[in-house]
Structure formats: C-alpha cells, structure tokens
Amino acid sequence: MNAENLSVRRADRLIFSGLSFVLKQGESLVFTGPNGAGKSTAIRAALGLLRPETGSACFEDEAGRHPLGAASHYLGHLNAMKRELTVGENLAFWRDFMGDYEGGDSVSLEDAADAVGLAGALDLPFGYLSAGQKRRLAFARLLVAHRPVWMLDEPTASLDVASKVLIEDIVNRHLAKGGIAIIATHEPLALSNCGELGFSGPVELAADPFLPEGV
Numbered sequence: 001m002n003a004e005n006l007s008v009r010r011a012d013r014l015i016f017s018g019l020s021f022v023l024k025q026g027e028s029l030v031f032t033g034p035n036g037a038g039k040s041t042a043i044r045a046a047l048g049l050l051r052p053e054t055g056s057a058c059f060e061d062e063a064g065r066h067p068l069g070a071a072s073h074y075l076g077h078l079n080a081m082k083r084e085l086t087v088g089e090n091l092a093f094w095r096d097f098m099g100d101y102e103g104g105d106s107v108s109l110e111d112a113a114d115a116v117g118l119a120g121a122l123d124l125p126f127g128y129l130s131a132g133q134k135r136r137l138a139f140a141r142l143l144v145a146h147r148p149v150w151m152l153d154e155p156t157a158s159l160d161v162a163s164k165v166l167i168e169d170i171v172n173r174h175l176a177k178g179g180i181a182i183i184a185t186h187e188p189l190a191l192s193n194c195g196e197l198g199f200s201g202p203v204e205l206a207a208d209p210f211l212p213e214g215v
C-alpha cells in the first residue's frame, strides 16, 4: 500500500503534514506518539473516512491501484458489535455484510471465535462479554471476511497480557500470509517486519490575514 503526502488540517491546526510511506506484502507499521498527536486521524484520513487537506492512500496489487478503504479492515476504538445479538450472530452479520476481498482466505465463524479464545461463546449475547472478551471478538471480525490490509487503532487497549500475545499472534499470521497492518498503539507490540512512525502533535497555523481580528 501507498500513502502519498497526506496532510490533515482541523480548524486552525495542522494535525500532520507530508505523511508518505509504502508498505509491501507482509509488512507492518506502528503509529506512536502522545494522546492527541494525530495517530487516529492518520488512519482515518488514509482510509478516506475524513478528507485530507492533501494527498491520498491506496492499495496496490497486480491488477492496479484500489481505494484503501475497500481493501481494508478498520478496527477503531469501538468494537462495532450489537450488544443484543449473540457472538455468532454478530460474526455472521460482518461475514455477510463485508464478504471476502479478492484472494480471500476467511475462516468459519467457529474457527474465528476459537482463534480469539471464545469458542464456547457463540450463543452468548455480546453484551454479556467482559471488556477484554469484547475486544477479542472485534478481532474475530477481521477473520471472517478477508481484507489484505488491517488498520487497527489501539487494538490491545483493555487486554490482559495473554490476550495481547494472542492478538500479536493473529496479526503476525496475517503478515505471514502476505497481509499488511498499520497499528496506532501506546504499547510495544511484537510484530514481524515492523516499522515505526512517530507523531509529534498538531501545529497552530498562522492566523488567516483575511479574517477580521479575533475570529
């Protein structure tokens, strides 16, 4: 995948500018930096979920360039599950709604639940799960519909050490199969072929000389 000269401006602040990188199959990149530095914004801008001031990002394969959003799974701060539906019903919804991207290697609902340590919980309402179990189920969503790129925003927040290792393992298997991952994180993650990109935070822009004073 390719990001070229991405910049995002919000109100009178430049959140970041000139963000460019290339990731090949099997490579990962972590976004680091303090709260408010721009990591989530960078993920959302690359995916096209918010409009960048400049630049764009795309996924490239033998067939050409594709919008990054179509080729990606996005795991944000929220888990994107319905609390009234069971674990199995939630996963079935995401499998049917997203479908497999070309070259798909998705797994069954049972195997996905098993991979995140929730094998016995398929009939349990999502709302009954603990915070860590909910986060692990959000990860199972990535396994039931294939996407070559995973964009993950603080995926291991609220996870205990064993669960964090389990998630690292799932991401590493995705990378080993030629997938790509971008991860905003505050904690070190043991990922293969991993680079790091540090965000330093927004810069106040000079006042617009055409605005009346105080605006």
Ligand SMILES: Nc1ncnc2c1ncn2[C@@H]1O[C@H](COP(=O)(O)OP(=O)(O)OP(=O)(O)O)[C@@H](O)[C@H]1O
Pocket (backbone or CB within 6 Å): 010, 011, 015, 033, 034, 035, 036, 037, 038, 039, 040, 041, 042, 184, 199, 202
């Ligand atoms: N609508 C908005 N208008 C102005 N500024 C905004 C808006 N939305 C976000 N920001 C600012 O953009 C900056 C980047 O926020 P972002 O959520 O990307 O940070 P982050 O690095 O992911 O932080 P965290 O580690 O806390 O998740 C923050 O300083 C935030 O205040």
